[in-house]
Amino acid sequence: MQALMLRIQQRDPTALSDLYDLFSSKVYSLTAMILGEDMAAQEVTQDVFMKVWDRPESYRDEQGKFASWLLTVARRSAIDRLRRENRQFLIAASLDDDEFPQLRDFAEDDETRWRELRLLMDELPPDQRETLVLSFYRGLSQSDISAYLNVPLGTIKTRMKLAMDKLRVAWRRG
Amino acid sequence: MDRLSCEDVEKALVALTLNPRELSESERVAILAQMDGCEGCRELYEDYVRIRAGLLRAVPARVPPPALKASLMAKVAQTSAPQSSAPVAPAPTPAPTPIRPQRQTPANAPSREEKMGVMERLLAWLRNGARMPGLSFAVAAAALVAAGVLLAQMQRQIAAQNAQMTQLQTTLAQQATQVAQQQQQMAEQQQMLAILADPGAHAISLNPQQVAPNAQAKLQFNPDGQIAVLSLNGLPELQASQQYQLWLFDSSGTPLPSTTFDATAKNVVINAEAKFGGYVNFAVSVEPKGGSQSPTGPIALIATS
Numbered sequence: 001m002q003a004l005m006l007r008i009q010q011r012d013p014t015a016l017s018d019l020y021d022l023f024s025s026k027v028y029s030l031t032a033m034i035l036g037e038d039m040a041a042q043e044v045t046q047d048v049f050m051k052v053w054d055r056p057e058s059y060r061d062e063q064g065k066f067a068s069w070l071l072t073v074a075r076r077s078a079i080d081r082l083r084r085e086n087r088q089f090l091i092a093a094s095l096d097d098d099e100f101p102q103l104r105d106f107a108e109d110d111e112t113r114w115r116e117l118r119l120l121m122d123e124l125p126p127d128q129r130e131t132l133v134l135s136f137y138r139g140l141s142q143s144d145i146s147a148y149l150n151v152p153l154g155t156i157k158t159r160m161k162l163a164m165d166k167l168r169v170a171w172r173r174g
Numbered sequence: 175m176d177r178l179s180c181e182d183v184e185k186a187l188v189a190l191t192l193n194p195r196e197l198s199e200s201e202r203v204a205i206l207a208q209m210d211g212c213e214g215c216r217e218l219y220e221d222y223v224r225i226r227a228g229l230l231r232a233v234p235a236r237v238p239p240p241a242l243k244a245s246l247m248a249k250v251a252q253t254s255a256p257q258s259s260a261p262v263a264p265a266p267t268p269a270p271t272p273i274r275p276q277r278q279t280p281a282n283a284p285s286r287e288e289k290m291g292v293m294e295r296l297l298a299w300l301r302n303g304a305r306m307p308g309l310s311f312a313v314a315a316a317a318l319v320a321a322g323v324l325l326a327q328m329q330r331q332i333a334a335q336n337a338q339m340t341q342l343q344t345t346l347a348q349q350a351t352q353v354a355q356q357q358q359q360m361a362e363q364q365q366m367l368a369i370l371a372d373p374g375a376h377a378i379s380l381n382p383q384q385v386a387p388n389a390q391a392k393l394q395f396n397p398d399g400q401i402a403v404l405s406l407n408g409l410p411e412l413q414a415s416q417q418y419q420l421w422l423f424d425s426s427g428t429p430l431p432s433t434t435f436d437a438t439a440k441n442v443v444i445n446a447e448a449k450f451g452g453y454v455n456f457a458v459s460v461e462p463k464g465g466s467q468s469p470t471g472p473i474a475l476i477a478t479s
Contacts, residue, residue, distance in 0.1 A: 013247065013250050013251065016246075016247075016250055017243070017247060020243055020246060024238050024242070024243065025235065025236065025237050025238065026231060028236050028237070028238040028242075029233045029234060029235050029236040030230060030231075030233050032233075032234075032236045033233040033234065041236075041238075042238060042239070042242050045238055045242065046242060046245060046246050046249070049246055050246070050249060050250075050253075053250055053253075054253075065227075067231075068227045068230060071230035071231065072230065074230075075230060111231075113228065114228055114231040114232045115232070117225070117228040117229070117231075117232040118232035118233070118234075121229075121232060132192075132229075135192050135193060136192050136193075136226070136229050137229075139193065141189075141193060141196045142189060142193075142196065157185065157188070157189075160188045160189075160192075161184075161185065161188050164188050164191075164222055164225060167225050168218075168221045168222070168225060171224075171225065171228070172221065
């Protein structure tokens with residue numbers, strides 16, 4: 001990956017083409033999940049790869065695996081798109097996480113593990129799954145989710161903690 | 175801020191993992207400080223981060239349309255700076271891309287570019303790139319190679335389609351020949367039936383000779399017609415280079431060449447140049463395959479009259 005990013009820094013378009021072939025499906029899948037619309041997902045996917053092309057130095061090794069970094073950029077871009085289009089319900093402050101320095105990556109490369117996590121998500125109680133989706137895939141703060149669902153903030157926090165702990169136990173066991 | 179308890183940290187870790195900016199700077203610093211001294215909290219956090227990384231990937235798999243890559247590469251080509259010896263070129267400001275998918279009005283109406291095929295997009299890209307002084311040689315070369323590959327693929331497809339067309343034409347010609355042969359056979363059968371059913375038809379027997387002692391033959395015709403039916407049975411097999419041939423004797427006694435046939439023939443339709451009533455005799459001889467202009471072989475059958 002370092003060699004590929006170096007070629008992109010050297011303005012080699014074939015390197016971006018290779019990068020796209022490697023990660024476009026993952027980026028597009030995530031943006032389509034967040035945006036729920038093919039055309040918007042295509043535009044955001046293109047923007048994500050253009051960001052890499054325009055500012056390849058944005059990625060640093062200490063940020064963990066490249067895939068996780070790229071998908072974090074994709075998630076943020078998609079959520080920003082939701083905000084611009086007022087499709088994210090309501091949110092006042094940006095919740096971007098790219099400035100948080102301790103977000104190290106322990107991601108695994110085994111695709112079956114991602115599918116397993118997705119199945120575990122589907123098995124969560126609906127209210128817990130809903131809060132997790134609104135938080136992670138819509139970028140809503142816990143306060144926003146509380147207001148949106150008209151549920152006390154403490155309940156939202158409890159639901160999210162329960163959801164994460166269930167995923168943690170089940171995924172670890174797997 | 176006072177040092178947090180493990181219980182406090184555990185409550186905050188979900189927000190810290192999923193939406194870290196949801197916490198204040200001081201809260202984040204306090205949490206990180208507490209985790210430095212607590213292996214349990216750190217382990218919980220690492221598990222949450224692992225789940226977070228998984229959530230980025232644990233979505234239904236989708237494949238972007240092929241046109242998206244073409245659009246991206248076209249935009250890259252437009253925004254690429256000229257090749258430089260510097261290891262890191264400054265990132266250019268992205269310029270509006272004509273073929274980038276844009277939502278149009280009405281909302282779901284496909285753009286002109288979306289209606290274009292891949293080849294058209296590539297050609298548009300090449301055209302745009304060719305007008306751009308900033309287009310790098312590498313991009314242009316890559317585009318030309320891609321265009322060449324596409325062109326070669328199209329030529330192979332056209333050649334394959336041409337071969338298919340030729341094959342189809344050959345098959346059609348063969349079928350047309352078969353149809354013509356069948357029509358010819360049907361016409362002959364109709365003529366044969368007409369003669370056999372004609373109450374005014376004459377029937378002349380041809381007597382076997384030494385080369386075909388067991389053969390039987392009968393020629394039926396209407397004297398006013400130019401068509402006859404020669405019915406055969408018991409002709410001996412000939413060499414592969416030989417055939418039987420019918421001879422029609424005109425009023426001067428000259429044998430005129432007529433139809434050739436093999437030993438297996440049972441009913442042969444004969445077309446003559448004159449009315450059969452004008453012929454004075456009929457004979458069958460053994461001739462070289464394809465027939466002769468005058469008899470060359472032994473007589474196998476000959477009429478009595």
